[in-house]
Each structure stands twice: as C-alpha cells, then as structure tokens.
Amino acid sequence: MSTRAYRECLDAMFGMRRFGIILGLETIGNILKGLGNPQDTFRAVHIAGTNGKGSIASALATILQQAGYRVGLYTSPHLIKFNERICINSLPIADDDVVASWEAVKAVHYGDREPTFFEFSTAMAFHEFGRHGVDYAVIETGMGGRMDATNVVSPAATVITNISLEHKTYLGDTIAAITGEKAGIIKPGIPVITGVTQKTAKKVVENIAAEKSAPVYLKGRDFRVRRNGQNRFSYWGFDHTWTGMQTGLIGSHQVENASLTLATCEALMRGGAEISMENIQAGLILNNWPGRLEVVSQKPFVILDGAHNLMAARSLSRFLQDNLAGRPITMVAGILDDKPYEAILKDLLAPCERLIITRPKIDRALPTAVLREVAASLIANIEVIEDVGDALRHALATVKPDDAVCVAGSLYVVGEAKAALEKAGDSLFQI
Structure with missing residues (x-):
C-alpha cells in the first residue's frame, strides 16, 4: 500500500476528533460484531486508573512475551506515530496494517452514529489482535472504564491502578464517583488487582467486586513491596515471594507500579498462565515505556x-x-x-x-x-x-x-x- 493511503486514512481518523468524547458501548459493539467479534479470540488484561496504566501494561506485555506468548498491547495516546497505539510482540503494527484495519472497520455498519476517534482505533486494535492471532492482549482504557470503548473484552484479570480527580465532566467530581466509573471494568468472577489508597475508593472497588463475586487483591494488604535501592525491590504476594527484582523504568513510583504488575502475573498464573520468575525478571528489565522519565x-x-x-x-x-x-x-x-x-x-x-x-x-x-x-x-x-x-x-x-x-x-x-x-x-x- 502507498504512503499516500496511510496518510489519507490517518487524516480521516484524526478528523473524527470533531465528534469529541462520547462514552458508551453500543457503537463499538456494533463495529466489533461486524468484524466477527475479534475481542473474543484472545485473553485480555484490562487496565484502568489515573496513573501508571501504560507502565504496567507495557511491563505485563513484555513479561508475557518473555513467557512465550504472542502479545498485543493497546495504549494511548501515541507520542510520534499512531502505530505506537497498537503493538504486537513489542512492535508497532506496520503502516499497511493500519490501512487494512482502517478499511475493515470502515466497511462495517456502525449503528445510529459515526464512531469517535477512540472507538475507531479500539476496533482497529482488536481487529489486528484477532488477525495476528495473539494469545494475550493487554488493554489500557482511554477514559474511565464502565462506558469506555475498551470495556467489551472478557478479561482474564482486571487492574485498577490508583484514583485521583480527573475528567470530572465525564466521570464525576468525587473520588467515589470516579472510582465507580473506573471499577466498571470489573467482571463477574474475574480477579481485580488494585493500588487504590483512599478509603472511599477501596470501598467502592470492594463493593462492586463483591456484587460480581470477583476476588480483590489490594496493594498493601494482599501484596506488598520493599525497595532495596531506587529500582530494586523485593515482592511478597498472595502466592509467591520474589526477591532481587529490578525494574528498568526509573522513578520510585515505578516500584509501586511493578508491584501491581507482579500481582497481576500471580492472578494470571492462578488462571493457568505459564510464567516463571525468570520471565518476570527479564520482562521488568527489558520493559521500555517512552516519554515517562x-x-x-x-x-x-x-x-x-x-x-x-x-x-x-x-x-x-x-x-x-x-x-x-x-x-x-x-x-x-x-x-x-x-x-x-x-x-x-x-x-x-x-x-x-x-x-x-x-x-x-x-x-x-x-x-x-x-x-x-x-x-x-x-x-x-x-x-x-x-x-x-x-x-x-x-x-x-x-x-x-x-x-x-x-x-x-x-x-x-x-x-x-x-x-x-x-x-x-x-x-x-x-x-
């Protein structure tokens, strides 16, 4: 395909910004149905929260790849090129794949309204993950969770990183309201790993999880870390104790992010994923998340x-x-x-x-x-x-x-x- 075709499809996509932010699942559901529901072809890890989503998502994707799985990673926004949003085994998809997935999504019936930029790119990502036969897809929400376009997956684990006041126009103006939106990714019986700290946030997460019989693993209660230097740490989880760990991302907060990553690995292992300590060590060191320290x-x-x-x-x-x-x-x-x-x-x-x-x-x-x-x-x-x-x-x-x-x-x-x-x-x- 030509460079011109790539530029034209991206121009069309970025033009969708005029539709603004529209939260809801009907349009994305219509698109994915028209694509044959590719989101049902892979196991997913679904991540919501205020900060750390991308760092945790990229770390999990790298660890799963080290464990021998074929892994999709969907994050936003991109830094330089749109393709960064949709990665398979650590590599952004090719320009030709962007054009092909754009054409595939454009060809299906949307429903009563045209999709937003984020809905369209989400459908493209899931289409690519299905087409490339990924085993796992690590998926970061765009905004909130409950009505976010990504909230159509049936995950193997859900992660809620932390909560602060953001996007109040769309998500609510209290910690409890925002937590309720982000905790909307919790699914019946699926483990929830969370780093929320506020009492109100913990209560909301635990109440929603209880309604759905979903086990909750809370940082500081069910798993914890202790730093042994800026990027080195030991981890005590609900099934494993791992010492001598190190994250390749700098900043003390990255150790906290790593604790959620490791707890998610434990939850996936309970569900049958084959991940070794060596896979985790290598994945943490090799993880690269540009634009963050x-x-x-x-x-x-x-x-x-x-x-x-x-x-x-x-x-x-x-x-x-x-x-x-x-x-x-x-x-x-x-x-x-x-x-x-x-x-x-x-x-x-x-x-x-x-x-x-x-x-x-x-x-x-x-x-x-x-x-x-x-x-x-x-x-x-x-x-x-x-x-x-x-x-x-x-x-x-x-x-x-x-x-x-x-x-x-x-x-x-x-x-x-x-x-x-x-x-x-x-x-x-x-x-």
Whole structure:
C-alpha cells in the first residue's frame, strides 16, 4: 500500500476528533460484531486508573512475551506515530496494517452514529489482535472504564491502578464517583488487582467486586513491596515471594507500579498462565515505556516525562528534587486546557530555575499567555516559544553541559519533543 493511503486514512481518523468524547458501548459493539467479534479470540488484561496504566501494561506485555506468548498491547495516546497505539510482540503494527484495519472497520455498519476517534482505533486494535492471532492482549482504557470503548473484552484479570480527580465532566467530581466509573471494568468472577489508597475508593472497588463475586487483591494488604535501592525491590504476594527484582523504568513510583504488575502475573498464573520468575525478571528489565522519565541525554542531562496530571507532576517533581538537587534545571512545558494547570505548573517548577513555555499542536493545548500569567508568580526566568521543537532546541542551545533540561506537562509536548530529537539526531546535543 502507498504512503499516500496511510496518510489519507490517518487524516480521516484524526478528523473524527470533531465528534469529541462520547462514552458508551453500543457503537463499538456494533463495529466489533461486524468484524466477527475479534475481542473474543484472545485473553485480555484490562487496565484502568489515573496513573501508571501504560507502565504496567507495557511491563505485563513484555513479561508475557518473555513467557512465550504472542502479545498485543493497546495504549494511548501515541507520542510520534499512531502505530505506537497498537503493538504486537513489542512492535508497532506496520503502516499497511493500519490501512487494512482502517478499511475493515470502515466497511462495517456502525449503528445510529459515526464512531469517535477512540472507538475507531479500539476496533482497529482488536481487529489486528484477532488477525495476528495473539494469545494475550493487554488493554489500557482511554477514559474511565464502565462506558469506555475498551470495556467489551472478557478479561482474564482486571487492574485498577490508583484514583485521583480527573475528567470530572465525564466521570464525576468525587473520588467515589470516579472510582465507580473506573471499577466498571470489573467482571463477574474475574480477579481485580488494585493500588487504590483512599478509603472511599477501596470501598467502592470492594463493593462492586463483591456484587460480581470477583476476588480483590489490594496493594498493601494482599501484596506488598520493599525497595532495596531506587529500582530494586523485593515482592511478597498472595502466592509467591520474589526477591532481587529490578525494574528498568526509573522513578520510585515505578516500584509501586511493578508491584501491581507482579500481582497481576500471580492472578494470571492462578488462571493457568505459564510464567516463571525468570520471565518476570527479564520482562521488568527489558520493559521500555517512552516519554515517562525517559533520559535521552547525559550531557546535558535531558529527561522527558508526560507529567500530564497532578499526581504525575508531583512524582516528576520529587524525582527531580531527589536526583538533580543543586543542578540548574530548565523546564520546557506545555499543558492542556482540561488539566489543573495552575497546580501542575506549581509542582513542575518547584525544583527549576528557568521555564520555557510552549504549546503542542493540539486544539486542547492551553495558550502560552495563560501559562505565562500563572508562572509569573512562581518563577522569574520565563521565556515563551510556541513551537515545541524550537523550544527544546533553544533550551539545549542555552544550557551548560552539566545543566539539566526537562520536557513535561503533556504527552503531546513530549511527543513533539521526541519527533524533534528523532529528526535532528545527535546534532541537538552539540553544545
């Protein structure tokens, strides 16, 4: 197939953004029925929550692949190229596969309305997983859970990572309401692994699970970890004790994410999956999740982290303060308009001495003038460069070799920064 066909189908898909966010399962159900219900051809792990979904999903997919299974991975958003959303055995699907799955989905009957971008891409992912004969598919929800387009799978395990206030327009304005939406992925009799911490969130998860006779495995009660260094830890679970473990992803929160990953492995093993400790060790080390505390240069030290909500911004701020104390840090940041940008910016700037405000090419990006007004009371050294690539190039051209640059605030900002780095190669780092 031609490059032109690939571009045309993506242009059509991205044009679906005009339909906005519509939660519901009828349209996706109609599409999948027309495709022969590919979601029924593989075992799934379904993951919801506020933070850590992608890191846990990619770790599980890597572990299952190490165990000899053929594994699909569906996540969002992508950083540089749409194909990243749909991976099989760690590799994004080919351009030709994107076009073929687009044509397959477009050919079926949708029902009363056209699908949204996310519904269409979800159907494409399930179609590809079925066509390629995956054994397992690790699937991250897009928003919420109960009415999310991914909530048509019959999973072997469900994971609810953690809960904070987000997407209040769609999910509710309390922890209990949001938890209820995310816990909507719980299925009758299927184990639930969760890292929720708030009493109200725990109660909602346990009540919904009890109604569906689904066993619940709670972090801190049924499984736990103890760090033995930044990325090293020991794990005590409900069936196994594993010591000498290590995650390839940096940041103390990644050890917590790894605990949910290992508990999910235990649940899958109870269901018949053949996974060894060696598979788990290798999968954790090999796991790669771009754009999340991703170090792309040492001199200067350059790190990319989406930090796209308040919890993630606080984790990044702690990492910078713990690991780069005393080192001049330039923050390159842009934030979307549906985020608590004032609180996010306050956390992001706490360890920094300089800010370059930018704006990703998405209609939900916050105007730089709004961010500048907020930042003026938080930091003195502020510059505004609208284009993300230009902002990163300027940052690298104006720091010393021992300084640090952090790109954060949105996965869309990180994606454009990665694209600029990919295009320029090593030339950007010749200071």
